[in-house]
Amino acid sequence: MALFYSKRDLRFHVYEVQHAETLLNYPYFQDHSRESFDLVLDAADQIAVKLLYPLLTEMDRAEPQLANGKIRVHPGMKAIVKQFGADGWINATFSYDEGGQQLPVTIQNSAGFIFQAANYSASVYPFLTTGAANLIRTFGSRALIDAYTPRMYTGEWQGTMALTEPGAGSSLSDITTSATPTGQEGVYHIRGEKIFISCGDHDACTNVVHLMLARISGAPAGVKGISLFVVPQQRIGAGQQLEPNDVLTAGVYHKMGYKGAPIAHLSMGNNGNCEGYLVGEPNKGLSYMFQMMNEARVGVGMNATAIGTAAYHASLAYAGQRPQGRRITEKDPALPQTLIINHADVKRLLLFQKSVVEGSLSLLLYCSYLADLAHVETGEARDNALLLLDLLTPVAKSYPSEMCCLTTSAAVQILGGAGYTTDFPVEQYYREARIHPIHEGTTAIHGLDLLGRKISLQHGKAAQLYFQAVMTTIAEAQQIPSLQPLADTLNTVCGRVQQLTGQLLGQARQDPEAFLADATLYLELFGLVTIGWRWLQQAITASQALANAHAADQPFYQGKILTVRYFFDYELIKTDALIHRLSASAHVTLAMQPDWF
């Protein structure tokens, strides 16, 4: 049994809740089968157990170092990136034409979840390459595709997304990296600085291909003047030889966690000799990048969930082995101590973790399934899948990111003093989880995105699709007597959220600052409702399965049914205060003055 996730639970989500086999009806996926999906998940498990998990702690302790202009990472990463390439993980979802396997995103992301739970830092390398290659293949010219993607697919070359600059983090409109035409079509001279570039330089690959945002000379100010470039660390020169492209690694960041992945500070064009190759049309870079960012955002939600899952299983294992204290009703010191899993508060801390990580996984695989539908469906079905995915992206990114900071904290708490030491992995999970509310857009940015843009997307059609989906689940649950009270509760909360949303949108024009002042709390509220919905869906499946389940499988379904009750009793209950807060007209955050702090 893997220590860092539950095979049984993953299969529950993939097959019993998300019904991944329904994808087999689409021609694009017709060569696959339940068996081939299982083989993929088993193969991921094997790599995770044999290659990734054994390096979890080591990679945390031997941080990447910059020496002689090159970042050196853990030597074990060479074998890992090679394996990912050789097994076809990097382009698994791409078409056969491109050397891919036409694997559903649902299955690919399930495999990714296993990798991330085993060793988050190591999982980042291939994940970034996939995203970068996806941008080139979607928007790049044939020449760019042929030149750069093949060696990214084999794992020889690393891909990155290079957006952030010293003066432009959350505010991408302020990037200043410049692109000057060279005279040769599509080729520009790049000059500027990029910071916080994940896998921006390292010695486990032989080249790095940056998908970089820059501003072509004379482009409009703001987001409308940003273009996308391929900026390789080494460019393909005469005779297909690689030659240096004037991309300097100016620094490596030392950070709280996630230490196995090198995060670089890059400096381009110091010698006036850095070439960038335009991807697609000028000034459309940000909209292209958003394709990659949306995938990356769902990916970050999955990363957070995977780390939270690993911490949950580590603390669950500990709680089932550690005797300490006695039950409330059994205080005789002559009796042996009880296992801490029998204490109500330890069970609460475990249920909290289970409810968050399994609820999040359900949402993320739902989003993955939408991505598959968007790819293989047509017409309205495709448009609806894309629209719903667009709405859910900030939630799927932020709920797991914020909450897994708290669930990994609960894991530390279960282990007590031992959890604070480096003798157990939970302290590492706690440190690693903390990056997720920050990268790929902070939680505040996603709050503004959800309330300020997504909710009113296509005149509210995205929101309408969302509430329809939730209502479908509620209606189904109302047919199961044991779930009816939960269904009614979620129904009431949904009604209140819809009413609140209308009220908020009503003030959007006359007072946009007040409208968005508590957008982060709106996102939190939306997250609670969404995870409540995903738990109700799981409870429907579990309730139906329990009747005919083997004895050995019954505890699994019982646990699901109890966890949905936990989520409603302890978590969904928090929506009241949020709705109250968001309905209020006074905004102390707007009234507060900087010099009053």
Add this chain to the structure above:
Amino acid sequence: MALFYSKRDLRFHVYEVQHAETLLNYPYFQDHSRESFDLVLDAADQIAVKLLYPLLTEMDRAEPQLANGKIRVHPGMKAIVKQFGADGWINATFSYDEGGQQLPVTIQNSAGFIFQAANYSASVYPFLTTGAANLIRTFGSRALIDAYTPRMYTGEWQGTMALTEPGAGSSLSDITTSATPTGQEGVYHIRGEKIFISCGDHDACTNVVHLMLARISGAPAGVKGISLFVVPQQRIGAGQQLEPNDVLTAGVYHKMGYKGAPIAHLSMGNNGNCEGYLVGEPNKGLSYMFQMMNEARVGVGMNATAIGTAAYHASLAYAGQRPQGRRITEKDPALPQTLIINHADVKRLLLFQKSVVEGSLSLLLYCSYLADLAHVETGEARDNALLLLDLLTPVAKSYPSEMCCLTTSAAVQILGGAGYTTDFPVEQYYREARIHPIHEGTTAIHGLDLLGRKISLQHGKAAQLYFQAVMTTIAEAQQIPSLQPLADTLNTVCGRVQQLTGQLLGQARQDPEAFLADATLYLELFGLVTIGWRWLQQAITASQALANAHAADQPFYQGKILTVRYFFDYELIKTDALIHRLSASAHVTLAMQPDWF
């Protein structure tokens, strides 16, 4: 200006809210004055700025190491412990007879807050010595006091509390370290293992004096058979010479944060030659130790608050200097970026931190003042102060400990990617804050203590005193029109908490497991009400002061008044869901079975 706390705010708490000068009316404190208090706080500031804060990062990076049986700590610690001893900080609150300064605990803890905010790890060394010496002077024989305390007061010797064992952490009744009479009165042979002993061994002092719990041969099982011993690392032998006492340093823990303080694993009596000196009477060790633990618990609350304060000020400084993005109503990319302190969500994250850390500081200084009253008052006034302090201790320990994990997280969030790197101290604060919900009793233990013991202490007299104190503040606030709505809100919440408490106590006998199942949430609820009360008290002071304040002081008071509104609007509002949850009869945590996870 210090970077890690606000002098102005500390003085507001000490003088304007807690009115520390009122202590000058008691003979014990009669030699002091407002001026001498200020001198003490200024001296603490100087040590913090010059000695402690400069080593904050270094001590985190150069962890204590065990070599040849000795733990080596940062070389700078020698000068620090020497300075603390020379300046009389270790026994400052003790009587003149004992070489002390008869300083109020209120002032001593305020100075401690400054040290802890500057460098938490460094502050722990003298703090532990004070606690250990306090136990010896209170319960030990004249001979023990004379032998051991003088060199603890000078900082030459380190004091510790040695409770935890591999099989006995939260469950102290299960300790097995044994004490066998040697025939010499009061002298025992000690044998056993102690783990997680803070400052249990290091090379900044020349000896370590452990205040250790052990079980005398033939003692009753459980807590009634635990005795307290002085177990020095080196004992005082013939001719006052120090000789080894068979206390082996078996290990040093490597941990997530709080790395500058050495945490030891000790092994006593491997060669049958470890002497322990009985403190007070046999089998009363745990009740003695609780004196030290209660001080330590209020101390932990202060530690958490201090770290939270340092993180708040670091993120506040950053937010006031970092331009990023534009206001919601001002999106022109040609305009310069705004400082992030102008974004509503950044102000929310700052207000959250401010409300938690300044609310906690107010509670902790209130507790300190009660400790002073308990010392200098007599009769009912003394008894009441002790009783209220006893009730508040789990709250004063746990609310800051739990919440400053979240406030340091908010500080990291404000800095974004920069906050996740080691270039700024906030990631260290985040790691250091995480120890506090664990040591000196986990949050769950304090929940059980509050609901299971303290609330019904002396037939509910402690609770009655508490609600009287809160009601006095409410009545005062109701006289100030601008505060009346807040006072009414707190009044309503208090009424509901009292009703809930009665309801819960009603089921204590028939179903003790259900009664205590959510004790941690009861503690959380109690914490919110208590901090709401402390904020209302601050708001009264600020409202009254604002009318006559100098222009330069007005922003300070305005900030206070706005922050109480923040606390009520965003934090106290969470009491609803907690009361709802605690009133419910179903307990999923009791229903959940270990094999269902």
